[in-house]
Amino acid sequence: MNTRRVAITGLGAVTALGLNVPQLCESLRAGHCGIRPIETVECTRLRFKNGAEVGGFTPTDHFTEKELDHLDRFAQLGLVAAREAVRDAAVEWTPTLRENAAVITGSCLGGKISEDQTFAAVYGSEGRRAHPLAIPRAMANAAASQISMEFGILGPTYTISTACASATHAIGQAFALVRSGAAEMAVTGGSEAPFALGHLKKWEGLRVVSPDTCRPFSKDRRGMILGEAGAMLVLEPLDAALNRGARVYAEVVGFGMSSDAHHLTLPSAEGAARAITAALRDAGISPEQVGYVNAHGTGTKANDPVETQALRLVFREHAARLAVSSTKSMHGHSLGATGAVEAVATALALHEKFLPPTANFTEPDPECDLDYVPNEARRAEVEYAISNSFAFGGLNAVLVLRRWDGEL
Amino acid sequence: MHEGIEDRVMRVIAETTHTPIEKLTLDATFEDVGLTSLDALAVVAELEEQFGIEIANEDAMALRNVRGAVECVRLLTESGAGQ
Numbered sequence: 001m002n003t004r005r006v007a008i009t010g011l012g013a014v015t016a017l018g019l020n021v022p023q024l025c026e027s028l029r030a031g032h033c034g035i036r037p038i039e040t041v042e043c044t045r046l047r048f049k050n051g052a053e054v055g056g057f058t059p060t061d062h063f064t065e066k067e068l069d070h071l072d073r074f075a076q077l078g079l080v081a082a083r084e085a086v087r088d089a090a091v092e093w094t095p096t097l098r099e100n101a102a103v104i105t106g107s108c109l110g111g112k113i114s115e116d117q118t119f120a121a122v123y124g125s126e127g128r129r130a131h132p133l134a135i136p137r138a139m140a141n142a143a144a145s146q147i148s149m150e151f152g153i154l155g156p157t158y159t160i161s162t163a164c165a166s167a168t169h170a171i172g173q174a175f176a177l178v179r180s181g182a183a184e185m186a187v188t189g190g191s192e193a194p195f196a197l198g199h200l201k202k203w204e205g206l207r208v209v210s211p212d213t214c215r216p217f218s219k220d221r222r223g224m225i226l227g228e229a230g231a232m233l234v235l236e237p238l239d240a241a242l243n244r245g246a247r248v249y250a251e252v253v254g255f256g257m258s259s260d261a262h263h264l265t266l267p268s269a270e271g272a273a274r275a276i277t278a279a280l281r282d283a284g285i286s287p288e289q290v291g292y293v294n295a296h297g298t299g300t301k302a303n304d305p306v307e308t309q310a311l312r313l314v315f316r317e318h319a320a321r322l323a324v325s326s327t328k329s330m331h332g333h334s335l336g337a338t339g340a341v342e343a344v345a346t347a348l349a350l351h352e353k354f355l356p357p358t359a360n361f362t363e364p365d366p367e368c369d370l371d372y373v374p375n376e377a378r379r380a381e382v383e384y385a386i387s388n389s390f391a392f393g394g395l396n397a398v399l400v401l402r403r404w405d406g407e408l
Numbered sequence: 409m410h411e412g413i414e415d416r417v418m419r420v421i422a423e424t425t426h427t428p429i430e431k432l433t434l435d436a437t438f439e440d441v442g443l444t445s446l447d448a449l450a451v452v453a454e455l456e457e458q459f460g461i462e463i464a465n466e467d468a469m470a471l472r473n474v475r476g477a478v479e480c481v482r483l484l485t486e487s488g489a490g491q
Contacts, residue, residue, distance in 0.1 A: 047462075047465075205449070205453055206449065207449065207452075207465040207468050207469060208465075211465070222465070222466075223465065263444075263445075264446060265445070265446065266445060301469065
């Protein structure tokens, strides 16, 4: 099988930590927390009041009113992130490249805000019609299709929906396409806009959202914090990137997946460990070569000890030397986009030679006994890092990234 | 009155989770009668609805048996948090 090395040459991110990648990078380095009182939804009927919204995002800065008729907020965030990533990679489009490029995105929810507005109109006052474009706005592949249309990308284009692992599965698929030669370039990542009252009430029912903030791996953690985001990466063969003089942030060197086949919401250490092991095997590296783990780290009672057990199962004695952090403590949990935000964060950590912290960490938990890089970023030159995503429904996806030193 | 709360809580558990009410006793754990953590979530939501109370996330997640559910409801209704 043809296996080419795969480079990350472009990054884009619109998150609670800023409207672009430089702002995200600065916030990760500063350990800045983007969790604030929710502003776009009236929260009096909700038991939680805080979220990680993208502050200062003005849709009309990016789109005409006419374009906005076709774009749910999740597609807006995805498209703006894709624009930044493609610009950052300085992609030189040719007809051949367009035919052989792919767009693979992740979304758990699709256009939930558009859907919520439609249902409120239909159920709330008899006889009111739905927005005529409610269907194409709300479909989960809307962001992928919009990105494909924006850049004239004609190759494989689709969306993966595996809850909180959607974007990581998407990036893994894009990696496979570029590595095998099935695509010469991929724009890949995810976007999500979960702040709609009907949707937030569903999270309230599940009782996993924190009433205050997100404190992953900390003994006093009280749950996750929902976030919105768009994050995209440009992947291409390493030799093509070098030939055109592109900047390489990092290489994607491995991808692993597994299913727990166990429970709809409770995680399994064995299932997560199998995905991590598969990713390391795919990368052809030993556990001891990994220096940093961008954890799934939701901050729920259930996830964090189980993820810790999974890391101990795979890394054994080396677990004590691993740096593990949850950047969700800063950018929140943006569901189907979060794996892409975290892949961008991991690429930045390798490229900029620092370890993003776990913010809001107050008290060690005996059940979570690893080095979680509490509260302050650290300078570190790590060669290999992994990014974990473990979805509801027991679907796990893990990426392995390698620092690029400029030498083949 | 306490007898009343016990019966009502057991009825809610039985109806919400499609469990024959005769399988439920005060000492039964949810696990004993085949209920999962997801069933417990449904029970908590229905108890809140039926008794007009609000059960905190931490208390909801800790509910593992019939007696715990009864005590939780009793505490909240007697403290005036309920209807």
